[in-house]
Amino acid sequence: MNATHANPNAREVVVTGIGLALPGVATYGDLLGPLPGEGGFDPATGLIGRELRHKDRASRLALRAAQFALHDAGLTDADNTFIGATDSTAVVVSTNLGNADSVCEATDTIATAGVTGLSPLGLPQTSSNVIAGWVAIRYRLRGPNLTVCNGVTSGLDALAWARNLIMAGRAEAALVVGVEPANDVVTKILGRQSTDAAVAVVLEPPDAAACRGARPRxxxxxxxxxxxxxxxxxxxxxxxxxxxxxxxxxxxxxxxxxxxxxxxxxxxxxxxxxxxxxxxxxxxxxxxxxxxxxxxxxxxxxxxxxxxxxxxxxxxxx
The missing domain is CATH 3.40.47.10 (Thiolase/Chalcone synthase)
Incomplete structure (x- = not known):
């Protein structure tokens, strides 16, 4: 991954939906600053609900951002059901520390109680692809599904991977999610207070967007x-x-x-x-x-x- 590479230019890819689950930022227009510092997503109320039970914090953040982005792109109906091409919509997630707390919790349990102390409900959260998996399951997206854990460039790399999937004809659209949770494990790894941050964007070719009447951003x-x-x-x-x-x-x-x-x-x-x-x-x-x-x-x-x-x-x- 250290080798220089660039994408082909055979097909354009546009952004048609954006969703944020970010405290203190009400809309993506706020990102151009100065930030309001209040409002926006509230984890205390936004990360609860039946569909979010038994999921790690990063997955819950990602699901909320994905919900907002798909709605913004016009790809969900009034019941929050996906109405796009389920078989050919990809999910690409960027996260470096998303489920680190779940992994640490599992290893601590093994160290103190052995493998029999592990909960079957918690084990799925230790998979590096758990966030992308939950998003795909929630919206029944059966296209390519992957997680990029690539350090500081991870988010840009995830956008590039999604773009490549569309340009190569492997997917008709892609939901790209960048997410990192705020918890004690992440704060300890970073050496500073972590930030709850989740953002999702919908990518698709301009002709597909035009057919749906979606506005490219x-x-x-x-x-x-x-x-x-x-x-x-x-x-x-x-x-x-x-x-x-x-x-x-x-x-x-x-x-x-x-x-x-x-x-x-x-x-x-x-x-x-x-x-x-x-x-x-x-x-x-x-x-x-x-x-x-x-x-x-x-x-x-x-x-x-x-x-x-x-x-x-x-x-x-x-």
């Missing part, structure tokens, strides 16, 4: 992952002459000289705290908000750099 125009950000930018098609109106990234990780220094910048983690696997998908939502405000230029989303083992760049257009 943004187009994924280019992507690359490389050892350093400068190489990723080049492979993603970002040049000195590119008309980039907004850069979503961390200046400390940039290392790309005058190109990025000249852009308007928003660092979502500086505003919201550590986002890990949710970051890239949240950047995609912020890009859509940028375009809805009639802003000019494309949006560049980046993650990683000198402090990490890789960097990724995603270019979005109106």
């Amino acid at each position: 943004a187009t994924i125009a280019g992507y690359a992952r490389a050892r350093d950000l400068a190489a990723a930018l080049t492979c993603a098609g970002v040049t000195e002459e590119a008309s980039v109106g907004l850069w979503l990234g961390d200046e400390a990780d940039a290392g790309a000289g005058r190109l990025l220094a000249a852009m308007r910048r928003i660092d979502l983690e500086a505003q919201l705290g550590p986002l890990s696997g949710a970051l890239g998908v949240l950047q995609c939502a912020a890009a859509a908000a940028h375009f809805e405000g009639d802003a000019t230029g494309t949006v560049l989303a980046t993650a990683g750099g000198p402090r990490h083992d890789a960097a990724a760049a995603l270019l979005l257009t109106p």
